[in-house]
Amino acid sequence: MRLVWIALMGLWPALAAAETVVWMPLTGDEVQQALTDRKLQYDSAWQEFRASGRTLYNAGADSWGYWRVQGDQYCSQWPPSDLWACYGMARSGDRVRFIGAGGDITDATYAD
Template identity: 65%
Template structure:
């Protein structure tokens, strides 16, 4: 048991408490408040979350979709697909972690505010 605790403190705790904060799961209202009108930077892409429910993802070219909050999850729809994909959302300061149903993870950072005058 002691070895397990030492292992956790050495390898897991630093990731869980980076910068003194731990990842916090967001409720539906918190997801909406966090994403609406904001821009997220991922490793090689950006995404903005328009007040209108549109979202613009750019990883070298623009891809328009839709976003919504359903229950306590962020959900997105990317035409021509007609299925919504939903993710849990965790936050650590300005960092965000999107967690898919299969456990896939995408990390991003809040970097700005959407120009509401921009065309959709």
Template identity: 60%
Template sequence: MRRFALLLVLCASPAMAEEWVPMTGGEIRAALTGRTLVYPDTTQDFRVSGRTLYIHKGRESWGYWRIEDDQYCSQWPPNDLWACYGMDRKGEALRFVGDGGDITEATYAD
């Protein structure tokens, strides 16, 4: 019986590692600061200064980013409103989860 239980634990562990795990504010900051993410047809560079450069199909857009209550938040001028998203991690993949359940997935460029 012990062998069977051990086998179940060993088989379940890799599957658990593949699940999306919610991130804390500190984890989000560490995951984004000074890094570049890649989305389909888009890259986003997260500067230490709180600036962010979003390049979609060659067009640049500068905005701001910050961490607030365990969420990633961004603001894109001329709009002065901040939009915030929960974040999850699965290995090296990240995803942004909006209040309405919209999800955007990204991987690291480097």
């Protein structure tokens, strides 16, 4: 038992320094407010969300699409497809999270 205690005490500094991230789900109004006229930075891309409903995504080249809020979800459409894909959203400080129907997660931070 003493060895377990000593081992745990050795981990204490790392545990104490660990950041606790709390993701708060967003309502439709909060999604609208979180994205309108904002720019997000992903790992290797960025995206702007215009109040007009246009969105610009760049991962080395510009790609224009459309975005809207439907219920409590962010939805996007990327021509030439006419299909809309929708995602739940959550926020933690200056970070936002997109949650797909299959549970896939994409995180971003505000770049503006």
